[in-house]
Amino acid sequence: MNYKSRKLPSRETLARAQRFNDDIVDVSGVDLVLSLITTADLIRSNIYAQLTKDYDVSEGKFALLMSLFSEGETCASDLALRIGVTPATVSVMVKRMLAATSPLITMSKSGEDGRSRLISLTEVGEKLIQKALPNHLKSIRAFAEVLSSQEQESLILMLRKLLRN
Secondary structure (H helix, E strand, C coil): CCCCCCCCCCHHHHHHHHHCCCCCCCCHHHHHHHHHHHHHHHHHHHHHHHHHHHHCCCHHHHHHHHHHHHHCCEEHHHHHHHHCCCHHHHHHHHHHHHCCCCCCEEEEECCCCCCCEEEEECHHHHHHHHHHHHHHHHHHHHHHCCCCHHHHHHHHHHHHHHHCC
């Protein structure tokens, strides 16, 4: 696959920028982080563009659907924590998704507290995930194919070290 990416500054350009502060600093850390950001942007734009094209599902909507698919029915605040957005963002997403012609989610009152609402997948939402997920994972794997299995495992370890996990 041919992925389009923005051009990163060269190490020479980064080194010149460092000299403006009278610092002579190794630029490999800056180069690393810029490369990671660019790679993440590239992956996200290409992988999620395919989901949008094939299934009319945005990145955020897919994250919400996947959370419900893997973790099951939940309230909006827990869903927000799971997908890394604010409860207000989930509220807007849920309202939009419920207004669709064929909603992918449903909302019902919690048995414990009449004020609380539980969000879950509809049958249509579950079928969409089951159809989209294999192709989505295939697209992700295709991106990583340029690395051998050993290189992939090494990179995973290094990235986890950066994440401090």
